[in-house]
Amino acid sequence: MKINTALVLLCSQLMIVSCKKDDKKPVQDQTAIVKDSVKTATKEEEIDFKNFNIFNVSTMQRKDLMDTFISVSDIYNDKNAIPADFLKKQKEVSFEKMTYVELDAPYRKKMLDGIHITENDSLYLYNYETNKLQKIPVSKLKAVAYLSPYIVEGDDVDPESYMVGFQIDTQKGNDIFDKYMNVIAYFGSKNPFVENQMKMIKWEKAGPDIQKKYFPGSTLKYGGTYQYKYENLTYYIQDLLEEYGPQERKMVVIDDHNEKVFEKTFTIEDGAEFNPLEKMPNEETNYYAQWTGRLFKGKAPVVFNFITPSFGCRSITFLDKEKTELSINCDNRH
Secondary structure (H helix, E strand, C coil): CCCCCCCEEEEEEEEEEECCCCCCCCCCCCCCCCCCCCCCCCHHHCCCCCCEEEEEEEEEEECCEEEEEEECCCCCCCCCCCCHHHHHHHHCCCHHHHCEEECCHHHHHHHHHHCCCCCCCEEEEEECCCCEEEEEEHHHCEEEEEECCCCCCCCCCCHHHEEEEEEEEEEECCHHHHHCCCEEEEEECCCCECCCCEEECCCEECCHHHHHHHCCCCCCEEEEEEEEEECCEEEEEEEEEECCEEEEEEEEEEECCCCEEEEEEEECCCCCEECCCCCCCCCCCCCCCCEEECCECCCCCEEECCEECCCCCCEEEECCCCCCEEEEECCCCC
16 A cells, blocks of 8 residues: 655544534433433533534645644535636646645635534534643644655546545644644534543453453453442453454443443454553553543544554544444545
8 A cells, every 4th residue: 555654744633523424323312321320411502513523633744844634525525626727727737735735715705515514613622631722723824735645646636536634734743733732623603512521541450350240251362350339330341362462352331339331342353453441551642442431422422443454443432322323534545
């Protein structure tokens, strides 16, 4: 696979945008798991999740600059998203000049219309680790397109060769990566986030009684059993192993009445890997940590970051009866 490594460094943050996409199942409004297991917001505070889409944030390299960028190409599929005059220049200019283009007013408006947001909306950037919320008017964001990292010099360049979206920030040096670590965002008219309610999960080893009680009967080899307490909920995790490591990861959530309110089996395929449940040795920052808590108004708590996929994109899991998944649009091209 040809990859232009000088063009793009992918980050692990998530972005959320209120846009429509017909071919993806939206998150539906859910009720609490049980009446006393999850505290929900009032009806007036609830957010309409019918048009929610989640996005990765990419850090793009442009000479000595590092740009933070949101690609919306997963939901914006206009074949004329890139100016035709710009594409015609590819035989006349250097490959480097083809790697980045700022979209002019007509192409910017076409993109905004295509993802159903307006200049009057705002981008809400929420760092759930530091509990910092930043609000930026959409009108202040630059509409841009970057050439896909899988296009290299000598390839024919067409509109599908580009990732189209918004440039959020630009600076010299790699500090920008950490600046946007654990940041998610939303495009819309009001803030959807429940602030200061997210926690990094710090798993503790659980005893063999937990394994026998909640995870019996697997034909796979048993690995570590872990537990974590969040408010009135206790999470239990069981790793199930094959020859080369975890193949399944089972999760059970128990409320303070010892009732099972949620369970799910996480599996991996197509080159995906389970993220470690414990911080790796000599790592100052746990980039692979799992997170949980109330993230959205009127919704059940969430958990995420158990799996890093090779193909496709990650998702956030809601601790509701339907085991709702909010998929992440990550523009993962192979």
